[in-house]
Amino acid sequence: MAEAAIPVAGRRHGDWPFLLCYALAWAGAVAGYGPLLTLLLPLRVAELAGPAAVPWLATLTFIGAVSASLTNIAWGWASDRTANRRGWVAAGLVLSCALLLAMPLATTLPALIMVVVAWQAALNMVLGPLAAWAGDCVPDRHKGVLGGLLAFAPAWSGAMGALVTLPGLHSGPGVGFATRVSVLAVIVALSILPLLLISPRLTPLPEPAPLPDPGAAPRALPVRRMWLARLLVQLAEATLFAFIAYWFLAIDPTMHAATMARIYGLLLALSVPLALVVGHWADRRARPWRPLAALAGLVAVGLxxxxxxPGRGVALAGYALFALAMAVFLALHAGQTLRVLPRPDRRGRDLGLFNLTNTFPSLIVPWLAVGLVPTLGFGALFLVLAACAGLAALLLLSIRQA
Known part of the structure; x- marks a missing residue:
């Protein structure tokens, strides 16, 4: 693994060919875990566990989240130390696809958990270095557009979830699961391979410039505020992700699951052009923080x-505002995070620490929901989450223009 990555000043890999291939690769990586964790694995656990599916799925989810958090940091750090991204992404792609194909061979729950944990470690060998690769190659002037393109990933993941759950792919217990994960592995590989094949070779990372004062990194404060702001907003995202079906039924007991899926899919699709427009505006005006602050504020308003x-129509309008602002915020935040990381030689490790904002909420949300919803209802929960999103907006507004 001798090939190295470069910082943004080296070459103009931030132009459209690289950006498009990178966006496709990231969407493929997200599609590698979205449909599996939300649709296929719960069904597989139900096949194997029967009435005990819920505790087994909770165990698998918790252990998998710990594995994903730690390995994302580890592989990002490894790609920093070896000054290489492409080799780690390629190795992770091979291993994660192989473990996907091996998953149907796990016919007991302990075996399935072991394979899933190993798969998450391998997938993060793709995700950790891949996230840092964008920081190496995309200049600050394109960070907003990069974030806009990253909004394509959730929509692509949702579309792939619909594809791999088509009734025609099911031909009996076990066989259906094997077919679906095989299709998923092919989708992931075809999405990531173009970036690995067409990206030009890169030159070594330079030594980082010494800081003028060892006790004060120039970008330490923006980094912390960006991290905390994302964590606060992710609390709302994780809560709605886990409990949105229950809320839909609370406002309309007759709503069908297919209707919920169509609403969610439509909003994800609309978020892609919106994110591109907002990201392009942020690049043109060199105002990376203002759109993020405004979007966090809109998340709060939607909540x-x-x-x-007072009724179903207004509630759904609020949800539409929330979902659109949330999707655009998360995509643009991912792009602008690369702007504030202070050292290219540890970018992979630092992005792994930022990734904890995606996993910590999963540990907080159940307790928050259990403490508020049974006694005070969803309204109280949403007001608490709105306060969190509002605080995130204030944190982002307090960041001075870099």
């Missing part, structure tokens, strides 16, 4: 509307 809505 307040959902909490106080």
């Amino acid at each position: 307040v509307i959902m909490a106080l809505a």
Whole structure:
């Protein structure tokens, strides 16, 4: 693994060919875990565990989240130390696809958990270095557009989830699961291979410039505020991800699951052009923080509307505002995070630490929901989450223009 990555000043890999291939690769990586964790694995656990599916799935989810968090940091750090991204992404792609194909061979729950944990470690060998690769190659002037393109990933993941759950792919217990994960492995490989094949070779990372004062990194404060802001907003995202079906039924007991899926899919699709427009505006005006602060504020407004809505129509309008602002915020935040990381030689490790904002909420949300919803209802929960999103907006507004 001798090939190295470069910082943004080296070459103009931030132009459209690289950006498009990178966006496709990232969407493929997200599609590698989205449909599996939300659709295929729960069904597989139900096949194997029967009535005990819920505790087994909770165990698998918890252990998998710990594995993903630690290995994302580890592989990002390894790609920093070896000054290489491509080799780690390629190795992770091979290992994760092989473990996907091996998953149907796990016919007991302990075996399935071991394979899934190993698969998550391998997938993060792709995700950790891949996230840092964008920081190496995309200049600050394109960070907003990069974030806009990353909004394509959730929509692509949702589309792939619909594809791999088509009734025609199912031909009996076990066989259906094997067919679906095989299709998923092919999708992931075809999405990531173009970036590995067409990206030009890169030159070594330079030594980082010494800081003028060892006790004060120039970008330490923006980094911390960006991290905390994302964590606060992710609390709302994780809560709605886990409990949105229950909320839909609370406002309309007759709503069908297919209707919920169509609403969610439509909003994800609309978020892609919106994120591109907002990201392009941020690049043209060199105002990376203002759109993020405004979007966090809109997330808060959407939650307040959902909490106080007098009826179904207003509640769904609030949800639409929330979901669109959330999707665009998360995509643009991912791109702008690369702007504030202070050292290219540890970018992979630092992005792994940022990735904890995606896993910590999963540990907080169940307790928050259990403490509020049974006694005070979803409205109280949404108001607490709106306060978190509002605080995130204030944190982002307090960041001075870099």
